[in-house]
Amino acid sequence: MGRPYIGASGGVGHEYAVAEHVTVQTEYSYVHLGKFDAFTDAGTTLSDRLSFHKISTGLNFRF
Numbered sequence: 518m519g520r521p522y523i524g525a526s527g528g529v530g531h532e533y534a535v536a537e538h539v540t541v542q543t544e545y546s547y548v549h550l551g552k553f554d555a556f557t558d559a560g561t562t563l564s565d566r567l568s569f570h571k572i573s574t575g576l577n578f579r580f
Contacts, residue, residue, distance in 0.1 A: 546571045
């Protein structure tokens, strides 16, 4: 990993107040980190594209 890798991400989210100091939230993110090459001791190259989806939810208490 001698060179820098540049990626991109994007997503959406929503937060909804269920009470004066309590909210619930949900978020979706997509992350794309591009192509990655790894070299093995046997002299072969393994290549893959690195990307993933993330969905999260949360409960927030505001003080």
